[in-house]
Amino acid sequence: MLRYVIQRLLMMIPTLLVISALVFVIIQLPPGDYLESHIAELQSQGESVDQEKIAFLRHHYGLDKPLYQQYIYWLVGMLQGDFGYSFEYDLPVSDVVGDRLLLTVLVSVFTIIFTWLIAFPIGLYSATHQYSWGDYGLTLLGFIGLATPNFLLALVMLYLANVWFGTSIGGLMDARYIDQPWSWGKFVSILEHLWIPVIVIGTAGTAGMIRRLRANLLDELQKQYVVTGRAKGLPPFKLLTKYPLRMALNFFIADIGSLLPSVISGAEVTAVVLSLPTTGPMLLGALQSQDMYLAGSFLMFLATLTVIGVLLSDLALAVLDPRIRLQGGNP
Amino acid sequence: MNDARKPGQVGAHYVSDAPFDPGSIEVLSPEQERYFLASQWRLMWWKLKHHRLAIVCAFILLLMYASTLVSEMLAPYDLHSRFSGFIFTPPQRVHLFHEGEFVGPFVYAMNSRLDMENLQRIYTEDTDTLHRLRFFCRGDPYEFWGLFDGDLHLVCPAENGTLFLLGTDRLGRDMLSRIIYGTRISLTIGLIGITISFVLGIVIGGIAGYYGGIIDHVVQRIIEILRSFPELPLWMALSAVLPVNWSPVLIFFGITVILALLDWTGLARAVRSKLLALREEDYCVAAQLMGARPRRIIARHLLPGFFSHLVASATLSIPGMILGETALSFLGLGLRPPVTSWGVLLNEAQNINVVALYPWLMLPVVPVIVVILAFNFFGDGLRDAADPYK
Numbered sequence: 001m002l003r004y005v006i007q008r009l010l011m012m013i014p015t016l017l018v019i020s021a022l023v024f025v026i027i028q029l030p031p032g033d034y035l036e037s038h039i040a041e042l043q044s045q046g047e048s049v050d051q052e053k054i055a056f057l058r059h060h061y062g063l064d065k066p067l068y069q070q071y072i073y074w075l076v077g078m079l080q081g082d083f084g085y086s087f088e089y090d091l092p093v094s095d096v097v098g099d100r101l102l103l104t105v106l107v108s109v110f111t112i113i114f115t116w117l118i119a120f121p122i123g124l125y126s127a128t129h130q131y132s133w134g135d136y137g138l139t140l141l142g143f144i145g146l147a148t149p150n151f152l153l154a155l156v157m158l159y160l161a162n163v164w165f166g167t168s169i170g171g172l173m174d175a176r177y178i179d180q181p182w183s184w185g186k187f188v189s190i191l192e193h194l195w196i197p198v199i200v201i202g203t204a205g206t207a208g209m210i211r212r213l214r215a216n217l218l219d220e221l222q223k224q225y226v227v228t229g230r231a232k233g234l235p236p237f238k239l240l241t242k243y244p245l246r247m248a249l250n251f252f253i254a255d256i257g258s259l260l261p262s263v264i265s266g267a268e269v270t271a272v273v274l275s276l277p278t279t280g281p282m283l284l285g286a287l288q289s290q291d292m293y294l295a296g297s298f299l300m301f302l303a304t305l306t307v308i309g310v311l312l313s314d315l316a317l318a319v320l321d322p323r324i325r326l327q328g329g330n331p
Numbered sequence: 332m333n334d335a336r337k338p339g340q341v342g343a344h345y346v347s348d349a350p351f352d353p354g355s356i357e358v359l360s361p362e363q364e365r366y367f368l369a370s371q372w373r374l375m376w377w378k379l380k381h382h383r384l385a386i387v388c389a390f391i392l393l394l395m396y397a398s399t400l401v402s403e404m405l406a407p408y409d410l411h412s413r414f415s416g417f418i419f420t421p422p423q424r425v426h427l428f429h430e431g432e433f434v435g436p437f438v439y440a441m442n443s444r445l446d447m448e449n450l451q452r453i454y455t456e457d458t459d460t461l462h463r464l465r466f467f468c469r470g471d472p473y474e475f476w477g478l479f480d481g482d483l484h485l486v487c488p489a490e491n492g493t494l495f496l497l498g499t500d501r502l503g504r505d506m507l508s509r510i511i512y513g514t515r516i517s518l519t520i521g522l523i524g525i526t527i528s529f530v531l532g533i534v535i536g537g538i539a540g541y542y543g544g545i546i547d548h549v550v551q552r553i554i555e556i557l558r559s560f561p562e563l564p565l566w567m568a569l570s571a572v573l574p575v576n577w578s579p580v581l582i583f584f585g586i587t588v589i590l591a592l593l594d595w596t597g598l599a600r601a602v603r604s605k606l607l608a609l610r611e612e613d614y615c616v617a618a619q620l621m622g623a624r625p626r627r628i629i630a631r632h633l634l635p636g637f638f639s640h641l642v643a644s645a646t647l648s649i650p651g652m653i654l655g656e657t658a659l660s661f662l663g664l665g666l667r668p669p670v671t672s673w674g675v676l677l678n679e680a681q682n683i684n685v686v687a688l689y690p691w692l693m694l695p696v697v698p699v700i701v702v703i704l705a706f707n708f709f710g711d712g713l714r715d716a717a718d719p720y721k
Binding site for chain 2: 029143162261269272306
């Protein structure tokens with residue numbers, strides 16, 4: 001087991017390296033460097049440019065060096081907790097980001113739990129009642145969730161909550177908690193606001209989950225041991241829960257790998273519409289104003305979040321499923 | 332019993348002298364022969380025919396794609412026609428009867444009044460004035476596919492009348508016409524995108540699967556990394572990189588390529604795993620021994636074996652692209668006006684005021700949902716039909 005964990009951890013390093021290179025290339029793609037466009041912008045507004053500060057930043061971030069050196073600077077800086085400088089906010093990136101990363105994690109985790117809670121019973125029902133009206137109806141419902149663009153669902157929910165409950169549900173907490181230190185009240189307030197984004201983001205992933213769970217469970221139910229069990233008179237419910245369900249549960253954990261990227265994608269757009277204080281709106285703003293260090297760190301963070309999520313699901317799977325653990329991760 | 336025959340003497344037993352065909356047991360009935368000799372595509376079609384939902388969805392998609400060929404004629408108005416007196420008009424209803432009398436399809440005239448207190452335009456139906464619809468009529472002039480001028484429309488408003496079946500937007504443009512024109516862009520973006528990712532998937536997956544070894548290993552890792560990256564933020568980042576001074580058409584192609592760049596991984600994986608299995612087959616070894624080059628073996632001998640399967644998986648990844656474009660355009664990072672897609676239209680429906688006051692601006696989402704559902708169900712049916720083992 002320990003060997004498997006170490007192996008899996010070591011595999012993360014090249015993955016993250018490649019991702020960081022990819023992100024770096026993307027943030028380098030626009031012509032000119034950030035300082036040049038920043039200076040041009042300041043001058044067009046008639047503001048004076050502090051040459052010393054510019055020279056300091058240029059030197060500090062190695063913008064006068066060749067590309068590969070800049071990449072190494074950026075990478076080493078990130079490892080030391082220096083994520084670069086946000087030109088739009090005129091602050092180091094780590095000061096700008098604040099709680100946003102944590103809140104993104106929170107939204108993602110709750111969304112995955114929500115997806116599980118919805119998809120599991122439906123997938124179970126669909127597989128055991130294959131080709132029934134219930135199967136078709138529930139599958140269709142899941143598909144409609146998949147087909148409805150997140151952002152529109154978010155808008156409609158925002159409106160409905162306003163009409164029905166008379167509350168403004170934009171944001172992720174009551175206004176009085178914004179920029180306040182963490183407290184119990186703040187946490188409760190966040191939980192109260194969390195359900196709308198969770199439902200909105202969750203609906204998109206549910207259909208895929210239901211479909212995969214149904215297919216997996218159907219495969220399992222057609223195996224011979226199920227037939228044997230049935231022939232020997234095992235009650236249908238026990239027949240379902242004893243082995244096939246446990247097999248399907250493994251897959252549930254394994255599916256985080258395909259669920260997480262879509263949850264995070266969905267969370268970004270939904271957050272823009274609902275103006276959640278997560279990474280979404282700020283990433284969009286950073287991309288639009290080409291504040292590339294900020295955008296780069298967000299991209300890097302989202303990718304790392306996915307990689308760690310997949311790692312956790314792999315480890316959980318190894319604990320659950322001896323076949324994986326004993327093969328040393330080479331299935 | 333003692334046999335009295337001498338060696339070599341023929342016994343007295345019955346031999347039929349009717350003509351005999353030794354292959355008669357293996358002769359196939361015409362139906363069997365039709366089935367056994369049918370090509371893969373034919374088998375797939377026979378199977379697909381029984382999947383009623385998939386056929387219905389295919390029909391819907393076909394209709395929508397056909398509509399993009401004649402968008403100019405289907406739309407009652409031109410894409411850019413503005414009616415400054417009819418800003419944010421609610422949808423007009425088509426009536427058949429006026430005061431209990433059959434008149435044929437018509438709409439009532441719209442009266443607008445500015446409510447000075449709320450500064451809101453209020454539209455009321457004037458039930459005295461009837462505007463009968465005209466069919467196959469002359470309306471807004473257009474340039475058909477940029478080739479020749481025309482002004483024939485399927486349906487137009489009465490002379491001096493208006494026809495806003497789905498209302499108008501903030502500039503007084505007819506929503507129905509804009510949605511019809513948007514279909515053209517939204518649907519093509521999926522097709523072009525999938526073509527690019529199809530080619531990428533086959534080439535990269537083909538190389539990885541055929542050569543195996545270290546190339547395969549590298550490609551596998553790249554695919555894994557790309558798949559672990561959340562798509563939308565990456566799409567957002569890439570489209571933010573597109574230069575501001577590009578023309579809308581160039582942006583259109585840029586966005587398509589961006590959508591395709593992240594989408595080939597699924598196809599490449601499918602190609603690779605199939606190739607790994609098939610390259611051990613005898614016919615492949617035979618081709619190798621005869622000196623065929625890898626490119627020929629992959630393209631002539633291996634690909635046809637699972638091409639139908641690939642088409643099915645490709646169909647299933649079109650909806651993701653269409654949704655991706657919609658989301659990007661909604662955020663303002665995707666297509667730019669005057670190029671009009673459903674996402675660009677939805678960009679107007681960005682705040683809660685729209686939901687409360689002008690809900691018809693959200694109507695472009697209906698074709699989005701229909702197309703996504705249709706592609707999903709059709710793709711599912713296609714995949715089932717293409718699977719030879721079920």
